[in-house]
Amino acid sequence: MMTDALEVLRAEARYGLVDALQLWKRNLLAYRRQPDLLVFSTIQPVMFVLLFAYVFGGAIQTGSIAYIDFLLPGILVQTVLFGSTQTGVGLAEDIRSGMIDRYRALPMARSAVIAGRILADATRNLFVMVLMIGVGFAIGFRFHGSVAGVVAMPLLGVLLGLAFSWISAVIGTSVKRAETAQVASFVWIFPLVFVSSIFVPVDTMPDWLQVVAENSPVTRAVNAMRGLAHGTDAREPLLWTAGWVVGIVTVFAPLAVWRYRTVT
Amino acid sequence: MQAARQADPPVVVRGIRKSFGDVQALDGVSLTIEAGSVLGLLGPNGAGKTTLVRILTTLLDPDGGSAAVAGFDVQRQKTQVRPRIGLAGQSAAVDGTLTGRENLEMVARLYHMPRRDAAARADALLRRFDLLEAAERQAGVYSGGMRRRLDLAASLVADPQVLFLDEPTTGLDPHGRLEMWAVIRELASAGATVLLTTQYLEEADQLADTIVVIDHGKVIAQGTAAELKSRTGGEFLTVRVSDLAMLDGARRVLAAAGDGEPVVDAAAGAVSVAVSNGAARLAGVVRDLDAAAVAIADVGLRQPTLDEVFLSLTGHRAASDDAAPPGRPRRGRRRA
Numbered sequence: 208m209m210t211d212a213l214e215v216l217r218a219e220a221r222y223g224l225v226d227a228l229q230l231w232k233r234n235l236l237a238y239r240r241q242p243d244l245l246v247f248s249t250i251q252p253v254m255f256v257l258l259f260a261y262v263f264g265g266a267i268q269t270g271s272i273a274y275i276d277f278l279l280p281g282i283l284v285q286t287v288l289f290g291s292t293q294t295g296v297g298l299a300e301d302i303r304s305g306m307i308d309r310y311r312a313l314p315m316a317r318s319a320v321i322a323g324r325i326l327a328d329a330t331r332n333l334f335v336m337v338l339m340i341g342v343g344f345a346i347g348f349r350f351h352g353s354v355a356g357v358v359a360m361p362l363l364g365v366l367l368g369l370a371f372s373w374i375s376a377v378i379g380t381s382v383k384r385a386e387t388a389q390v391a392s393f394v395w396i397f398p399l400v401f402v403s404s405i406f407v408p409v410d411t412m413p414d415w416l417q418v419v420a421e422n423s424p425v426t427r428a429v430n431a432m433r434g435l436a437h438g439t440d441a442r443e444p445l446l447w448t449a450g451w452v453v454g455i456v457t458v459f460a461p462l463a464v465w466r467y468r469t470v471t
Numbered sequence: 472m473q474a475a476r477q478a479d480p481p482v483v484v485r486g487i488r489k490s491f492g493d494v495q496a497l498d499g500v501s502l503t504i505e506a507g508s509v510l511g512l513l514g515p516n517g518a519g520k521t522t523l524v525r526i527l528t529t530l531l532d533p534d535g536g537s538a539a540v541a542g543f544d545v546q547r548q549k550t551q552v553r554p555r556i557g558l559a560g561q562s563a564a565v566d567g568t569l570t571g572r573e574n575l576e577m578v579a580r581l582y583h584m585p586r587r588d589a590a591a592r593a594d595a596l597l598r599r600f601d602l603l604e605a606a607e608r609q610a611g612v613y614s615g616g617m618r619r620r621l622d623l624a625a626s627l628v629a630d631p632q633v634l635f636l637d638e639p640t641t642g643l644d645p646h647g648r649l650e651m652w653a654v655i656r657e658l659a660s661a662g663a664t665v666l667l668t669t670q671y672l673e674e675a676d677q678l679a680d681t682i683v684v685i686d687h688g689k690v691i692a693q694g695t696a697a698e699l700k701s702r703t704g705g706e707f708l709t710v711r712v713s714d715l716a717m718l719d720g721a722r723r724v725l726a727a728a729g730d731g732e733p734v735v736d737a738a739a740g741a742v743s744v745a746v747s748n749g750a751a752r753l754a755g756v757v758r759d760l761d762a763a764a765v766a767i768a769d770v771g772l773r774q775p776t777l778d779e780v781f782l783s784l785t786g787h788r789a790a791s792d793d794a795a796p797p798g799r800p801r802r803g804r805r806r807a
Contacts, residue, residue, distance in 0.1 A: 214550040214551075215549075215550060218550060222583060225583070226581060229577055229580050229581055232577075233566065233569060233573075233577055236568065236569060236573065237566075237568040237569075240568050240609065241568070304564050304567075305561070305564035306564045306565075306566060308525075308530055308558070308564070309558065309564055309565075309578070309625070310581070311529075311530055312528045312529060312530060312553060312556065312558045313553060313578065313581045313582065314550065314553040314554040314581075314582060314583070315581045315582075315583075319581075
């Protein structure tokens, strides 16, 4: 048993990346061949930007910052959170169709099926975010910081999405149907999205909720991305976000791979 | 060490047990497959066929017993087993969003073949399985037969030492089945070692060198098709009456002459019974039928069908919990 465990680790180290890249390619091809899915999953976040900017923009007080400048980094984070739910949906679908049995009987890295899915979802997240920033620009969003901030802001979003994708992967490998994975995601995604600084400043919430909201990985990431976009000091929320990302991956990645290996 | 391994049969299964909750899916299954032979694992739905395939292909750990595939333990040496096996059928699948070619190339790349070798291998397999014309179409639009051929091609990408075909024709139309049979026969004559599961007696009879019959997780018989047939007492004596009213008279005569309880097929107006040394008894049976005033439309001796073999081995018909015909499409995955 020990020798096999060592063999498994050796295979992970040797093939983990190349196998994940194969699966990444497969999943991107799948996205490209379902243009309707891509179109609608793009329209939805763009719609959110426009709706929130024009409907709530006048009602929500964000001090000296224009609401669109306040809103856009938040909407980006909301989009990557929703996007990360697709990781679990895709994995559940692979399990249902029997595709995962083919992969598991191959001499490939155990982590690659999930990692490949997550990389593809991260790629899609990046694509959608760039598009949303473009739409934001058209209705008045502006960067006020450095060029590094412009590049770093969406990348931080990608990083957060990657972390949440591992949680989604645990759900996807634990439920029987893709539909269940989809519905189950909303249970944890919605509180995270709304109990945060995505849409409104947290200081209008009740005290106890403020404590939760301020420390949530979502608020930390949104504040860091706002800092990068506005050119204000983002070091503290950046550190917190990095901590959350590392923490989430450390807990949920091994859990997801273990679920994948034992799923029947 | 290497020489010893080569001499060992490529599949050796000893007392494998596996249960899912209260259900004992496999209850001490043992079998051996010799190099270059096709073993047909025959049993009804839920007999444990797929569970055994999943254990032998490292997808599932057994609760007890041991199994070696290509000389390696399926539980402790999974990483050695995987590069040496191929799996096709209901346990595996092809990716509907990828083209036929992309499916094969991806599998080849996941066996860590260099890109150019993977492309060449995919091309050769597409040609061999008559899929070259459909190679650039998404596998999702393939017919059932084409998808199974692609699935089989994917399982052969790395030239496996042992090939597992889990109900390779389930859900195919009759034409697709015949196509798959031809492909599997070709593999067998090329010297492949194959474990094939099926619910169809005819399929096992057609394709397998050795048949292992399992029911409720236990091996209940094994041997060649001819050996299994002889285990039911040799031949069957069948009488078809010209008037259905005489069916019962014929049944009484055969009950006295045969080795077991006669089987009455009222729709066909026929009665069958297992007999040993049938040729010697035939004349006596005809005389007795005549004395009982039973008018005979047809009388004869024949080899039992494997269905009758199954009935006499298990006490129930092979298809009892799955009465649907072979063409029935299947939804989702099953475990048993």
